[in-house]
Amino acid sequence: MSSATVNGGEAGGGMDMDIEAAAVQAPTPAATNTVPFAQKPNFKPLKAHEISDGQTQFRKVPVPPHRYTPLKKAWMEIYTPIYEHMKIDIRMNLKARRVELKTRQDTPDVSNLQKCADFVHAFMLGFDVIDAVALLRLDELYAESFEIKDVKTLRGEHLSRAIGRLSGKGGKTKFAIENATKTRIVIADTKIHILGSFSNIKVARDSLCSLILGSPAGKVYSKLRAVTARMAERF
């Protein structure tokens, strides 16, 4: 505590002193010959909440209306890992329909806040809590989104058919891609979100794009089989 104040004071003072020094030194350069250089300051590593000058950092994740009820249902599953393990404050702003995250003082790492924000964002996209939690646990997972119109301009029935092709009967095509590439896919109307590691996202994206462009599911399956075999061989 005391040290903190000292530091703060020093910091403040340091800053003041720096400013002063700069101000002093600017007018009278010749007079500093006799004044010795200030010793190099030795700073201790900053804590998470000090990075932003002791100010807490916030993240605000808006909640889309269709995820409102699922959020309500899965709130505890979201809250527990964030608050307990990541040590981030989380709250739901009902009026603004937002989830707000805030760093605490004992937040170990700066990136925790971002991870939690990503986790909540993934949930808002449509992923399951169980799948989204992987974002908290693994570093190199990402969530990618793209639209069908980015791949090919489709209108009306073609669009509907493309969406049908993507998911397959009872979602079996989607699950096949998920299982083969170790990713999670969310098809929300014309938007597609993929959650997984970088290379896996790439493979899944390729399969989905080929489906959008019109190749039959069987073809996509054969490609997936090849991918699976390759991945199995690696180990």
Add this chain to the structure above:
Amino acid sequence: MASTDDGGGAKPVGFDSLRRLKSTEPPLFLSPSPDLSQAARLASQYLFSSLKPFAPKSPFSQLLTEGFDAEQIWQQIDLQSQPLLLSLRRHVRHFEKNPEEIQKQFDLDRDRFGDSRKEETEDGDGDDKLVSREGNKSDGLESEGESFDEDEEDEVEEEEEEEEEEEEDGPDDGEMDNEEKGNADGVEDKFLKIKELEEYLVDDEEKEYGLKKEKKKRKRGEITDKDEDEDEEGDKEDEEDDEEEDNELGLMGLDDDDEEEDGSKMGTARYEDFFGAKRTGQGKKSQVFGGSDDLDMDDGNNNQKNNLSTHEKELEKLRSEIETMENANLEPKTWRMQGEVTAAKRPKNSALEVDLDFEHNVRPAPVITEEVTVSLEELIQKRILEGRFDDVQKPPTLPSRPPREKIELDENKSKKGLAALYEDEYVQKTGFISTALSFSDEQKKEASMLFKKLCLKLDALSHFHFTPKPVIEDMSIQANVPALAMEEIAPLAVSDAAMLAPEELFAGKGDIKEETELTKAERKRRRANKKRKFKAEATKRVTRKVQQNSVMNSAGGNDES
């Protein structure tokens, strides 16, 4: 009525009766009537007498009907008509060949009719002439006689060598006729003819040598008869005339030659004998082409056609056959005799006419009878009842290589969360826990375990000398069941190595004895041990209690103090 006296009157009577017969209705003939029979007899007499001049060697001058049976009358008619028919046939054939002779015949007939009429008026002369003529005929040589006989001769020659003798027939006949006429009054009679004798001798010689005496004879004949030359013979006769003039003087010589040759065969042979007289002119070609033998044959035949015996005729036939065969051999063979013949080498549709014999490599189609169908149906029924069909089964295809592992894509929602997936992946990478690489491996292991167990059981049942498989160390709960019970239930072959060992059941040291087996000293010793243990325990308990009390006392003491 039937007599030569009524020669003039019988004719019209006979004619009338003939006409009457012709006019009667056929049914009237069925019933016997003397009138009709009389008319018939008259008619037949008339016919007989009218045919008599033409009929050769008829013994009856007229048909004798009085007092004769129908059968006898018929026999007479038959006797006349048979040879007459033959001669008529010959005439017809001859006229077929030589139509121009019909004209001649008419001329001659006109002459003859004139003669015959004269003969008829002079009955005796006619009879004599008829007799003579008949006598000539009755000599047995058909080629004699007058112009009428001439035709017969022609026919006879044609029978033997038709084509070659046409030209030579006329003059020869003419020769012979004139000669005969000339000699008719001489030594010759109906039995012996010098001419015939000569001809026979020459023919015989010719057969021996093949010499051409006949030609010379013919020449001689032609010299004597130039009047009766025929147009066909023009060429030949010219030649021969030329040579005849040369040889006229030698005619007698030729005769001598003939006689000489009759005696000694090759003594006085000349070039002409072998190689023929030197001939010039057109006819040579035909002669040479025909072949010297043929000409010789022709001459011989021409000169001796009167004298040919059956033997000679046979020989002639043989010769002609041989000739034809030789000619056939010279020609190229017919397609049937050639080896392999394609369709191009034989005439169209010629294979149809020939009865070809070739091997049939195909079994002949079976004849379907009742028994065959019944047997088939029986077989079918039996097979159906047995259920034994001869279906074609596909041969089992051996896989050349083991089938590739087919990766099954799981189309169900994965039960593990994403985090768990990556966790597993990480674990596998680091190798902490060995897990099945894929779903199929687990299943494979399970399947292989099951199969091993099954195999073990089957081997136990089937092998004579069963060797149990090596035991796989496996952590499992061992039931502490008495060995006896285990041995009863399980088959003998199962090893009891998996069961608990006795030492695991009870670990005792030394000699284990029951209560009853103990000796007194051992019993005492056991009791003594037991007492010692009990005492030791008792003291321990007491000391523990004392310690506890002391602690409590001390604690309380502390509190008190």
